Amino acid sequence: MRSDPTPPLGIYVHIPFCTAICNYCNFNRGLYDDALKTRYVEALVRHIAGTEAPACTGSGAADTIYFGGGTPSLLEPAEVASIIGIIRDRFAVDPDSEVTLETNPESVDRAKLERFRAAGVNRLSFGVQSFQDAELRRLGRIHSADRARRVVEDARAAGFDNVSLDLMMWLPGQDVAGWLANVDALIAAGPDHASLYLLELYPNAPLKEDMARAGWSQAPDEDAAEMYLRAMERLETAGLRQYEISNVARPQRQSRHNLKYWTDGEWLAFGCGAHATYDGVRWKNVAATGEYIERVTNGVSPVGERRVLTRDERLEEALFTGLRLTDGIDAAQAGHRYGVDVFQKYGEALRPFIDAGWLVRDAGTLRLTRDGMLMANEVMAVFV
């Protein structure tokens, strides 16, 4: 049992199946297979039911459940209902919990969304990525721009009042005007929340080869900075306020689950490759879907790695992730929690960033300015 009272937990559930594999994707996922999916859901339910996760020792209540992937919306609503059901049986779950399902536009229609709603999902996060067919094809995405434009409408008709869209920025062949057209299309779609991700090309990504073959390139760095800054301005004008480096939301619609990652929170995790953090311990389940199923089915723990975080690591991470928020971090409080004077420890290293106007120190808090968000990696490197 943990040593101090904490805010409620998050519960993450990983669904590793996709209908097609996008050419830039570096997540833990594989191609959908009906029989494998059925066995996987059985294993998940068994894992949750039999978990020796610390929350089961008594103290932990949860107020968010997050289905991530992969493509969780490939599950049947009844399967999602059974997973939510076992989580509610096993943990003290707040009746007003945020229950998010990552959803790909092509995997659902209005009727299926209604059934997800009835299953207990109350927030949808759509992987839209672009509102332009040529860009979607380049990424290997299998939905159309037209479908992307209609997902929020379908979600509303199915009863959802909390809908997020993911958009990818700095795509091959994309210029500032093309990007802003996507931002405008997102605003027109009317979501409650949006996440803007910079395309990151990992080594050996098939998209890299496609780009070399087709002669597509990414816009220069200065254009990427302009894309980011102008998008944030437009989104704010439209009522979607930035609250994290990559995330904007209408009032009361920030992702409660993701906020746990940025506010030194705690979460449990089920499914292959999923990682959890609780009471200073971090653990990760085995990544391979087959191995996960086999272990759980045979009553063997699916945890592949487990590490007790040192006090310094916990502090560094609290500062590192907290700085992603526009409100910044209460460094004095974090320091108090971990018994360190943050400004004494890091003050000198942070000074040049404050002088450059990237970082603001206001009494005990530290926050990045919007320009500073463009340089976040450099600033955060101070803590690691």
Ligand code: SF4
């Ligand atoms: S849908 Fe998402 S998880 Fe699946 S391959 Fe594409 S980017 Fe990866």
